Amino acid sequence: MSNELLTPAEMGEADRKAIEAGPFDGIKLMRNAGACVAREVLRRYAAAERVHVLCGPGNNGGDGYVVARLLAESGVPVSLWSSGEPRPGSDAALAAGECPLRPMPLAGFLPTTGSIIVDALYGAGLSRAIEGDTVRAIELAITFGLPVVAIDLPSGISGANGRVMGAAFRAELTITFARMKPGHLLMPGREYCGEMVLSDIGISDAVIDELQVCTFRNCPQLWLGEFPVPGVDTHKYRRGHVGVFSGGPASTGAGRLSALAAARSGAGAVTVLSPGNALAVNAMHLTSIMLRKADDGTEVEAFIGDRRPSAFVLGPGFGVGDKVREFALAVLAVRAGVEGLVLDADGITSFREEPSALFTAAAAPDAPALVLTPHDGEFARLFPDLAADEGLSKLERARQAAARSHGVVVAKGADTVIAAPDGRAAINANGTPWLATAGSGDVLAGLIAGLLAQGMPAFGAACAAVWIHAEAGARFGPGLIAEDLPLALAPVLRELTYSTES
Numbered sequence: 001m002s003n004e005l006l007t008p009a010e011m012g013e014a015d016r017k018a019i020e021a022g023p024f025d026g027i028k029l030m031r032n033a034g035a036c037v038a039r040e041v042l043r044r045y046a047a048a049e050r051v052h053v054l055c056g057p058g059n060n061g062g063d064g065y066v067v068a069r070l071l072a073e074s075g076v077p078v079s080l081w082s083s084g085e086p087r088p089g090s091d092a093a094l095a096a097g098e099c100p101l102r103p104m105p106l107a108g109f110l111p112t113t114g115s116i117i118v119d120a121l122y123g124a125g126l127s128r129a130i131e132g133d134t135v136r137a138i139e140l141a142i143t144f145g146l147p148v149v150a151i152d153l154p155s156g157i158s159g160a161n162g163r164v165m166g167a168a169f170r171a172e173l174t175i176t177f178a179r180m181k182p183g184h185l186l187m188p189g190r191e192y193c194g195e196m197v198l199s200d201i202g203i204s205d206a207v208i209d210e211l212q213v214c215t216f217r218n219c220p221q222l223w224l225g226e227f228p229v230p231g232v233d234t235h236k237y238r239r240g241h242v243g244v245f246s247g248g249p250a251s252t253g254a255g256r257l258s259a260l261a262a263a264r265s266g267a268g269a270v271t272v273l274s275p276g277n278a279l280a281v282n283a284m285h286l287t288s289i290m291l292r293k294a295d296d297g298t299e300v301e302a303f304i305g306d307r308r309p310s311a312f313v314l315g316p317g318f319g320v321g322d323k324v325r326e327f328a329l330a331v332l333a334v335r336a337g338v339e340g341l342v343l344d345a346d347g348i349t350s351f352r353e354e355p356s357a358l359f360t361a362a363a364a365p366d367a368p369a370l371v372l373t374p375h376d377g378e379f380a381r382l383f384p385d386l387a388a389d390e391g392l393s394k395l396e397r398a399r400q401a402a403a404r405s406h407g408v409v410v411a412k413g414a415d416t417v418i419a420a421p422d423g424r425a426a427i428n429a430n431g432t433p434w435l436a437t438a439g440s441g442d443v444l445a446g447l448i449a450g451l452l453a454q455g456m457p458a459f460g461a462a463c464a465a466v467w468i469h470a471e472a473g474a475r476f477g478p479g480l481i482a483e484d485l486p487l488a489l490a491p492v493l494r495e496l497t498y499s500t501e502s
């Protein structure tokens with residue numbers, strides 16, 4: 001796999017293990033890294049009048065000395081600036097020694113229009129907020145409107161959590177090595193990185209495997225092996241049956257959006273479970289989707305007994321209150337046949353006073369899988385202490401929430417994080433602002449339930465649904481409303497299904 005995400009500490013460990021294992025020692029890895037960057041600069045910025053290479057005191061700076069040397073050897077006008085001498089004997093000192101250019105102090109940095117900046121000040125070793133000459137260089141890059149190519153990370157961005165430490169370069173291009181880091185995908189880091197290039201510098205997959213990383217970039221590679229593809233001998237109930245709880249007469253649309261998405265995902269049957277007083281409204285808008293009255297826990301249990309549903313969606317448009325708790329706990333008490341419950345929106349908020357009732361029900365052996373899909377506000381209602389802890393990144397928050405709730409947590413946003421109770425987590429990277437529209441979350445909840453109903457394990461189902469949902473939204477683009485999304489899922493699902501057959 002190449003979709004593991006390594007924290008800066010894990011990347012340092014990978015560097016060390018790779019050097020131990022050979023064939024490349026530290027300076028060779030650094031030369032490989034610098035060569036990847038120089039190649040991209042030559043390819044993309046051939047018209048630049050000058051390249052200003054800004055080098056820090058660590059190995060990120062070492063990469064910069066390699067880039068400066070290679071560009072100068074290619075005949076590119078290069079100016080070299082340094083914020084501090086490399087430590088004697090370090091790989092960076094070796095790289096500086098191989099570079100024929102003499103660095104000027106960063107304090108005197110003055111760029112020219114028509115030039116570009118290669119930012120080799122700080123990468124994985126950023127240990128505190130940046131200040132002084134580096135902040136001034138960032139301001140000059142903005143004032144002159146110069147493209148910035150960042151090596152490994154834009155200086156000032158934490159590779160661990162994507163936060164801006166003091167200030168940071170806004171790169172047009174960021175070139176990183178071996179594996180991406182969480183800070184490349186978490187906001188606001190993702191925005192500061194610009195376009196990302198992942199370069200192979202000779203660190204083998206075997207070295208990465210030894211680290212037993214459990215954080216991933218969310219992409220089909222992560223879950224395609226579990227993606228449900230119907231066999232030729234299937235029938236509709238073998239493809240899973242999703243129950244979606246509807247709100248009252250004035251708020252039935254959200255549930256129907258979930259139901260449509262569940263049906264599009266490939267679930268063989270979908271039933272809207274409606275309060276008696278909303279049956280007529282729902283009936284007027286449903287065709288292939290079934291409808292059944294469910295006013296209390298007994299009616300829900302009767303439905304489960306009669307129709308053997310395999311997954312549920314509870315929350316969209318449902319309203320906050322006791323009934324959510326009753327229905328959620330009834331579903332989580334089933335011990336066979338129900339794969340999972342997706343609790344969204346009002347479903348999450350309804351447990352704010354007593355989250356432990358939900359978490360205990362989800363923790364019971366053989367309980368259906370619980371998938372929680374909170375946006376930031378809902379997350380804070382269920383996990384107020386985690387939300388308030390500024391020391392935690394979104395990744396760490398989601399991971400702790402999953403462990404505590406015994407559920408898969410889909411922490412939504414521009415950088416949606418999906419975390420499982422066993423510690424696995426994925427950061428989504430194909431999100432699109434077109435999905436920021438009413439009802440889009442209802443579609444996501446239905447899609448997760450549809451995949452759960454077809455037997456996809458909960459973490460994979462949640463990751464797949466988030467990716468597919470974003471991909472469909474991005475392809476549709478301007479003009480997207482939630483009603484468009486269920487149909488827009490079809491081409492994405494089709495491509496994934498056919499790709500599992502090749």
Ligand SMILES: NC(=O)C1=CN([C@@H]2O[C@H](COP(=O)(O)OP(=O)(O)OC[C@H]3O[C@@H](n4cnc5c(N)ncnc54)[C@H](OP(=O)(O)O)[C@@H]3O)[C@@H](O)[C@H]2O)[C@@H](O)CC1
Pocket residue numbers: 015016026027029030031033056057058059060061062063091121122123124125126127128129130131151152153177201
């Ligand atoms: N052979 C290898 O291992 C390979 C490594 N590679 C490259 O190495 C990079 C990681 O190198 P690194 O670990 O040396 O960290 P780096 O980002 O250069 O910074 C450390 C230096 O900066 C300083 N410093 C930190 N924050 C600061 C601040 N706010 N303001 C001022 N100073 C600050 C810090 O000082 P200290 O905290 O120790 O006082 C220390 O001197 C990685 O990103 C990749 O590009 C690739 O070539 C592949 C092969």
Ligand SMILES: [K+]
Pocket residue numbers: 060119120121122123150151152153154155
């Ligand atoms: K950098």
